[in-house]
Amino acid sequence: MEQTPHDDVVIIGAGIGGLTLALALRERGIDATVLERTAELREVGAAVALSANATTLFRRLGIYDALEEVSWAQTDLVFRDGRTGATLGRTPVGSAYRERFGADYWGVHRADLQRVLSDAVGAERIRLSHHVLDLHEEDDRVLLDLADGSRRSAGIVVGADGARSLLRRWVVGYDDAIYSGRSGFRGIVPTEQLTELPDPRAIQFWIGPTGHLLHYAMGGQGQDVNFLAVSRTPQEWTAEGWVEPARDEEKFLPFAGWHPAVTQMLGAGEVDQRWALMRRPPLSTWHRGRVVLLGDAAHALVPHHGQGANQSIEDTWALAEELAAADPADPTPAFEAYEGRRRLRTRAVQFASWQVAEVLHLPDGPAAEARNAEMATTDYFEDKLAWIHGYDPTVDSGIRPGARVLNR
Numbered sequence: 326m327e328q329t330p331h332d333d334v335v336i337i338g339a340g341i342g343g344l345t346l347a348l349a350l351r352e353r354g355i356d357a358t359v360l361e362r363t364a365e366l367r368e369v370g371a372a373v374a375l376s377a378n379a380t381t382l383f384r385r386l387g388i389y390d391a392l393e394e395v396s397w398a399q400t401d402l403v404f405r406d407g408r409t410g411a412t413l414g415r416t417p418v419g420s421a422y423r424e425r426f427g428a429d430y431w432g433v434h435r436a437d438l439q440r441v442l443s444d445a446v447g448a449e450r451i452r453l454s455h456h457v458l459d460l461h462e463e464d465d466r467v468l469l470d471l472a473d474g475s476r477r478s479a480g481i482v483v484g485a486d487g488a489r490s491l492l493r494r495w496v497v498g499y500d501d502a503i504y505s506g507r508s509g510f511r512g513i514v515p516t517e518q519l520t521e522l523p524d525p526r527a528i529q530f531w532i533g534p535t536g537h538l539l540h541y542a543m544g545g546q547g548q549d550v551n552f553l554a555v556s557r558t559p560q561e562w563t564a565e566g567w568v569e570p571a572r573d574e575e576k577f578l579p580f581a582g583w584h585p586a587v588t589q590m591l592g593a594g595e596v597d598q599r600w601a602l603m604r605r606p607p608l609s610t611w612h613r614g615r616v617v618l619l620g621d622a623a624h625a626l627v628p629h630h631g632q633g634a635n636q637s638i639e640d641t642w643a644l645a646e647e648l649a650a651a652d653p654a655d656p657t658p659a660f661e662a663y664e665g666r667r668r669l670r671t672r673a674v675q676f677a678s679w680q681v682a683e684v685l686h687l688p689d690g691p692a693a694e695a696r697n698a699e700m701a702t703t704d705y706f707e708d709k710l711a712w713i714h715g716y717d718p719t720v721d722s723g724i725r726p727g728a729r730v731l732n733r
């Protein structure tokens with residue numbers, strides 16, 4: 326029987342990108358199979374902030390209402406001086422954001438997001454404990470070797486296997502991760518414990534020369550706060566993996582003498598790990614043979630714009646559209662069309678994400694003063710972030726009809 330992409334697409338990785346792709350493919354009549362190495366869908370990194378460029382797609386995929394129930398729409402975007410707590414800039418989110426971009430800016434537990442996504446995909450399409458160890462191409466088929474010794478074959482394979490992607494290594498030929506010079510500590514704290522925190526239901530950046538603290542409210546009632554404290558140390562990453570045990574003195578040192586809201590949050594969170602914040606250089610191609618990359622596997626970025634998951638979600642629409650039109654005998658033109666739609670966009674967001682930390686961590690002096698003066702007068706969603714948050718992945722150009730948005 327002739328193989329068609331409609332029954333022959335295998336997605337490696339049931340993360341945010343892989344599961345959303347399965348839904349976007351189904352929208353086009355393709356029932357893909359998702360292979361996931363873990364025995365259960367575990368939360369990777371506790372929480373995620375989803376902006377309108379992604380949540381707008383969830384509306385199209387029919388899961389917006391289910392997600393809205395477990396998500397918190399941020400009240401404001403606030404920048405503060407990390408040491409004094411002074412407000413440097415404030416832009417309302419809430420209904421103004423929804424009106425501008427047509428969807429919400431949510432904070433959500435990853436476990437909740439993965440549950441909604443996997444329920445929508447359906448357990449019968451997700452194969453847990455399917456750890457892909459290697460792959461080969463043979464006679465227009467991709468052969469996947471699994472950790473349990475079994476082998477599967479597929480006509481088209483999508484590598485949605487995250488920032489430490491095996492499939493990216495297979496496409497590129499080597500591991501190209503680069504330490505960004507910054508590391509992070511992450512935690513979740515019940516909002517009611519944060520007695521020192523002004524604006525507990527806003528997304529806030531507390532900034533200074535040694536690092537920054539980013540936090541946002543999440544859960545259906547905004548009952549929890551997720552934080553990421555980013556430190557400029559160590560300058561080099563020497564540990565073997567991307568995560569190492571965190572000692573308290575490391576966690577607090579960059580924030581010593583900072584505002585009590587910052588130190589209270591760091592002290593209240595159960596933080597026992599330090600994460601290396603890694604980046605990867607942009608690739609000139611995201612595919613090899615019958616394998617194509619999506620999400621972090623294609624364009625992992627540092628989390629300072631909170632865009633990794635959102636970019637993975639954006640990718641899914643273009644890839645689903647191109648795969649639906651692909652010639653099963655030769656998917657390369659479809660892969661190239663997908664890359665063509667996504668490459669510049671993801672590069673621009675990758676680059677902007679690297680730059681954010683430089684701006685937030687400026688040393689005290691005239692440049693920091695100029696930044697602060699600009700923050701005081703900036704409407705972030707009008708002046709700085711519209712090109713990211715106002716992008717609509719379901720519209721070919723990304724420019725929402727009637728939107729005043731500059732897309733890169």
Ligand SMILES: Cc1cc2nc3c(=O)[nH]c(=O)nc-3n(C[C@H](O)[C@H](O)[C@H](O)COP(=O)(O)OP(=O)(O)OC[C@H]3O[C@@H](n4cnc5c(N)ncnc54)[C@H](O)[C@@H]3O)c2cc1C
Nearest residue numbers: 338340341342362374457486487620621631632633634635
């Ligand atoms: C500290 C930090 C904070 C962040 N905060 C945000 C945020 O607020 N907003 C945002 O948009 N992004 C954020 N991100 C980035 C975001 O987490 C990622 O960009 C996003 O999860 C990428 O989605 P993905 O589907 O590409 O990969 P993942 O979600 O990582 O999923 C990959 C999946 O593939 C599976 N897998 C891996 N290898 C194999 C294999 N060989 N065989 C089978 N399965 C495999 C994994 O188990 C996993 O389930 C943050 C990242 C970090 C490090």
